[in-house]
Amino acid sequence: MMRKLALLALLLAAATGAAAFWMYQRVHSPYRGYQTAEQFVDVLPGADSQTIGDQLVASGVLPDPIAFRVGLWLTGRARQLRAGEYRFDRPMTPLDVIDKLVRGDVYVINLTFPEGLTIADMAKVFEEGGFGTAASFVAAASDASLIRTLDPAARDLEGYLFPETYSLPRRADASALVGQMVARFERVFTPQLRAAAASGGLSVRQAVTLASIVEKETARPEERPLIAAVYRNRLRRGIGLQCDPTVIYALIRMGKYTGNLRRADLMLDSPYNTYRYRGLPPGAIAAPGRASLEAAVSPADVDYLYFVSRNDGSHEFASTLRQHNRNVQKYQVQYFRGRRR
Secondary structure, three states, X not given: OHHHHHHHHHHHHHHHHHHHHHHHHHHHOOEOOOOOOOEEEEEXXXXXXXXXXXXXXXXXXXXXXXXXXXXXXXXXXXXXXXXXXXXXXXXXXXHHHHHHHHHOOOOOEEEEOOOOOOHHHHHHHHHHOOOOOHHHHHXXXXXXXXXXXXXXXXXXXXXXOOOOEEEEOOXXXXXXXXXXXXXXXXXXXXXXXXXXXXXXXXXXXXXXXXXXXXXXXXXXXXXHHHHHHHHHHHHHHOOOOOOHHHHHHHHXXXXXXXXOOOHXXXXXXXXOOOOXXXXXXXXXXXXXXXXXXXXXXXXXXXXXXXXXXXXXXXXXXXXXXXXXXXXXXXXXXXXXXXXXX
């Protein structure tokens, strides 16, 4: 009898060892059961581990539910699996798959909106990125309620969609993205910047509008505070801003911009035409970045009233009209006259 019990114990130990070895091999063996180049699995919020395991098996990411359950038992991470869409493109062990879900290594696509874009420009970037139609983005950007606490009179979100790189799921919703962009703007345009704007006599909308003009006038960081100072000085003295980008924006809104700004365009009857109407235009003309927002509320301490392009991306500044006319003669008249020869 003792021999039989000993033999039985030995057999049980062998069976247990074999099962343990099988489980060890199972959770450490890479597996790929899908035939496509990549496989996506969308783990929904609130899904339990059994549901997630069934999804992974059905998608060919794991060989069977047991391997997943054993892996969870070994790691003790069943409650740490995160929701999101995951991309698989190579053989992975169950333990690797579990680690991926615990880390929340979801699949995202980076979409970049450079500084200085309008809503219409951003809509094109959104559509070209394959996320949805430009029209859906424009419609979402028309929801001014998202910025109501900062700008109660806003009619759309022009200037309030912060230009940055956003990491998005494949099926990004335009409304969700727009909400994310507004939230990012509110974080960047800090209470300190709002206070600086208010101390300078600017509302949030006026500060953002001025920042958008600065953004369109120069790409050079060192010039932004100087450009802002020029326009702040002109506003203080009641001098028209005479800003070309505002006229171009008006022409684009009216569908009349041909790519060249003509002298006749400066007579366009639009509140955005700062040659015809003094003061800031009624709203932003583009999306300003952080540096332009900071420059608008904290301009350089200079008395400049004019600037002209040096034709290399930089500008020459002047405090008097006489100085400015000399600069125009040098950098515009003589420069282009020489190029025609």
